[in-house]
Amino acid sequence: MSTVNDQQDIKREKILDASYQRFLHYGYSKTTMNEIASDLSLSKALLYYYFPDKSQLYIAVMRKLAADYLKSLEDNIVTFTDLKEAFVFQVNTNHDFIVKNYNFFDSFRLNEQNLPDTIWEIISEIHQSEMKLLSDVFKAEVEKGKIRPVDNPEEIVDLLLDALHAVRVRSISHKKFKLPQKEHLDEIHSKxxxxxxxFIKGLKY
Amino acid sequence: MSTVNDQQDIKREKILDASYQRFLHYGYSKTTMNEIASDLSLSKALLYYYFPDKSQLYIAVMRKLAADYLKSLEDNIVTFTDLKEAFVFQVNTNHDFIVKNYNFFDSFRLNEQNLPDTIWEIISEIHQSEMKLLSDVFKAEVEKGKIRPVDNPEEIVDLLLDALHAVRVRSISHKKFKLPQKEHLDEIHSKxxxxxxxFIKGLKY
DNA sequence: TTACTGACTTTTTTAACAAATTTATCAAAA
DNA sequence: TTTTGATAAATTTGTTAAAAAAGTCAGTAA
Structure with a gap:
């Protein structure tokens, strides 16, 4: 809690902000450490003082994004008692998140191999948090007798999340791959x- | 209907069979025209006598596969009166088809750009046929009062097909991409x- | 005339290597 | 402890030559 560390944290944050802007506009591979450094009027070497390498910097930005995203879900979903409302909120929040940060994730669309495993761990953590939040609402609904009890609520929530997630991918598969897919986002959302x-009707009595 | 054309058709079929075996074992890019020709003890030039180029040959094989697949669906789905049974049959048939011809489709997994548009047209045709078959069962079920009427049955069928198709893609996304995915097929199937x-319960009264 | 081939040309892949760019390190300054 | 300029190491890009594959065609055989 010393002032020294506060100062460090502030600088770290500034680096993360500048990096986020660059990654958001140009994506991972088209962003260079030199560019980030000169955006901040700092030397590139300083970036390596605060972050071990480029991929760790990217991951740190992603962690921040993930935290914001999950915060938004957590703050709101607990207030819902209706399972459908909860899922709709999840889908809306997710949609906004993807639209806003579309270019940031270009390293995923062009599936680059060099991304470290940590990326997948973050995605897995997000998924698990979503599962937890939605499963809780699910169980509450069962308690209240509004939907049928099932052996494994998590499995059902997982399945619907899978299906929802999948709608995205499928809708481009029989058109050309190359289309940036961004135009499809709204169509996907309404689907x-x-x-x-x-699905939720199918869960009720 | 002359004997000459019959002979031609027989030879064409032989070429298609040999090509299928090669494509099935080694995929599109690892199969050469020379190999197909020598499998048949023919000159490579003859292949070009029967087919304009390699991609057209691949497409012709794919057309055959698609026809077989759709035949199986058509023969059986019309006999079903229950919508769920029809979808289960579709999923099972599809599953078997993918498992059997897994390597044939390697050109899709490694998304090669050079594949001609015709490929996507074939996939689109398959999808439309599936839509037609399943929509008819859907409408019949509505007629019989077993499920709720909807504005656009095709849209609902399309959505479920999308969701089903998507389950495949999603289940690998937070593990590594590279895994051949073949091991996941059974898990996907049960999901x-x-x-x-x-979903079908959600469509009932 | 139709089915077919060997020899040939063109196109695509692969490998090797140099040049340029970018990542990453480090001794030293502030 | 924080910051930098200089420099090293690694990666990407561009070039070129050789190899492999696709694709063509004049001509033979049935």
């Missing part, structure tokens, strides 16, 4: 809402 | 059956 509607 | 179950 997802419909899927939630039918 | 799909569960999805069908819940």
């Amino acid at each position: 997802r809402l419909l899927l939630i509607d039918i | 799909r059956l569960l999805l069908i179950d819940i």
